[in-house]
Amino acid sequence: MLLSSFNRTVFLAFLLLMACWSGLSTAQETASGDHVKVRWLVPDTFGPGAETIGFYFEVDPGWHVYWRNAGDSGAAPRFDFAGATGEVGPIQWPFPVRLPIEHLTNLGYEGDVAYLFEVTPDAAAMDIVVNLEWLVCKVDCIPGYGIMTLSRPVGTAADWQPQEKQLRDRFLAMVPAEATAENFPWQVAAVTASPQADTLQLELAPRDAGAELSSPDVFPLDGGLLTAKAPEVAQAGDNIRYTFERVPGAPMPPTTGFVVSDGERAWQLDDEEIRAGAANAAGAVASATGPANTQPLWLLVLAAIAGGAILNLMPCVFPVLSIKLFSLAGHDGQAAHRVKEGLRYAAGVLVTFAALGALLLVLRAGGSAIGWGFQLQSASVVLGLILLFWVMALSFSGLYEFGHHLMNVAGRSRGGSFATGVLAVFVAAPCTGPFMGAALGAATLLPAYSAMAIFLGLGIGLALPFVLLCVFPALLNRLPAPGPWMETLRQALAFPLYATVIWLLWVLGRLVGESGWLIGAMLMLVIVFAFWLGRHAFRGSRWLAWGLVLAALVASFSAANRLQEQGVASGSVQQQDVTAGWQPYDRNAIGQALARGQAVFIDYTAAWCITCQVNKKLVLDTAEVADLFRKNDVYLVRADWTNQDPEITRALGELGRNSVPVYAWYPAGERTPVLLPQILQVSMIKDLFSE
């Protein structure tokens, strides 16, 4: 023992000698370079056991040295132990701060820092020889090198200068501890890599529910995977979600690590498993629950045709078709003409579906998450439809003999039937029939040609009843002969149109806030006033009318657009839901409820989806159903897709859908949802609990 420690000392002395001769730097107890002085942080006498000691870096103000992951540039200091009379542990790195340097972010220390390590002497003296290299930077960087030696006696107990020990303890407290259930106030809810966006999300959940914790800083350990830029921090219920930017093109390792710090203490998370995010999960779920990969194409197309046909009966399509049928009935009834009209209508529907399908495919290829029904998510489109339906309604009511013009638009001319077809598709899109959702969902996951086949299938379905009616005059002939009844009917048909206008106004309100109503109503008022002006032809009144309409159009459309961009939307709506027991969509909260084994019901809905609203009013918001949900302790979620929330788009994608309504039911203790039909009945909800 004595001999070996003697040998060791000789060996160290030899090393020292070598170091001196190598001439890089003189071996001594300190090292220094531009803006940096390094000295030991050690006791005067070592005890026999393990001791944590360190290198104390005194750095000029404004300059900094680096953490183990230096961030976007820079480099961590290196400590190369050439020899030691004892066991030397790994370097312990106090938690860093983010240092934004021009366009980059570095991880390091502002001011002095101590890099610590543990030694256990196994000789009569604690001798260490270490090669140092460091980088000190302000904006420009200066590397420094040095060799430091240490020689202290080993006694029965460690003997520190009090201020030295204090300094050591200060930095020791900043060294991250391995995170455990006892010491770490959070737990890792998930580490998720999103394949589309170059991001990685870390989600921390407070370990004790309801604990008041401010969001800690999180530093990635792997600078090759994540940039040092401060992550986007979002509160998700009680959880905190950190979205880190990935280094472009970095391959995804199976696990990664972080250091979490509350500014006083720090914890280290090692080897957190990275789960694949949205797209992969969507694929997996779709193949499990959706028809996408299992059903033959012809079946899907058939389903699409059936779904399209049912669209005809949807409340938002029916008015358009009535108009068209009305115009045909008013016609002199030549079969050939009717067939032509029917085919034109079909062409309009199909071309529009093809165009929308192509658009969806292009956007899908672009990686953009988009759902069916997106037309009505734009305030200008809604306002345009309000305008259209309002003018039609006014005309039907007889305020303005717009009949001939209207027939030209939605009726007689070639463009007319075609235009009706186009219109039908746009108006139908939001209220997807029961079959449409599945088919469309599949379409977003299928190869392009199959997706297009499904779109065309939907179009064929939508156009079919109308074409049949045109081809088989027997059916059409059952319509009564032209006469005074037409006037009555026309006036009666105005009312569904007024209803549609009200519904659209409401949609606009949901999109841009309460001013949506005002903007829409003002535009409507100006239109009526302009009609009145136009009818009472005094000098220049027509010009005045046109001018007014133009001004109103410009003002209202730009206001609606601006409001939507400002995102004045939603909010208020959700609050009222929360009091009724419905929570806004929050992936983590849902995950937690599922983890608790609680039953979860998710209502994927949107203001512009009339089927959704009908289901809500007639089923979900009834006292009976609310009672059922309460009794069975169901976690209720209303996923409001009115503004095309990307999180909800993703969730829909995972269910193999991209339109609403979707009703996902997770029975207690289950993690795979049952999807309920798109048209709900109270009995269906009762059945969920009857087993």
Add this chain to the structure above:
Amino acid sequence: MKQGMRSKRSIAKFLGSAVLFALPTLALAAAVPGERAPAFSEVDAAGKTHKLKDYEGQWLVLEWFNKDCPYVKKHYGSGNMQALQKKYADADINWLTVISSAKGKQGYLEPAEALDVAKNHKLEASAPFLLDSDGSMGRAYGAKTTPHMFIINPEGEVVYAGAIDDNDSANPAVIPDSANYVAAALDASLAGKAIEVASSRAYGCSVKY
């Protein structure tokens, strides 16, 4: 008191993050392995314009340079960088060395100075330095450090982005024991093999935009 401190800090944090959000829209553009290389058009120290298009159908290496950066010195002082440039020039691989330092910042060079530096650094690149003093090319590529390295294949795709090797020491003595990512990627490509490491943390000094 403590409360006040905390709220102050969170306000500062909020402002900080707001600034962070506002700033880096430009910096988001980057050359990403597996994606198309961003186009560029820069004039070299000798006055010749180089465009990405000019290198269609050929291999191209881009290297970011700042003569005063210790890490650049590490690879030039040791002759490591020039040896790579020479080796791959002989294999008909183009190599452009870019200076993105803004005027007045460290590493900025006027054309005449740049020609001198090219000479005394024994630069073996395909052209004397590209002078990107407005930082447009550097930002388009997301060049963070000197030396930041990019390899573009004949199809115009980025196949490597990152550090020159796996050792972020500024000490030239470590070079012989370092794994050179750029050489490995080029050798693998020339041999028709897949590139093993296509991305790494670029170490070095920050580019002085």
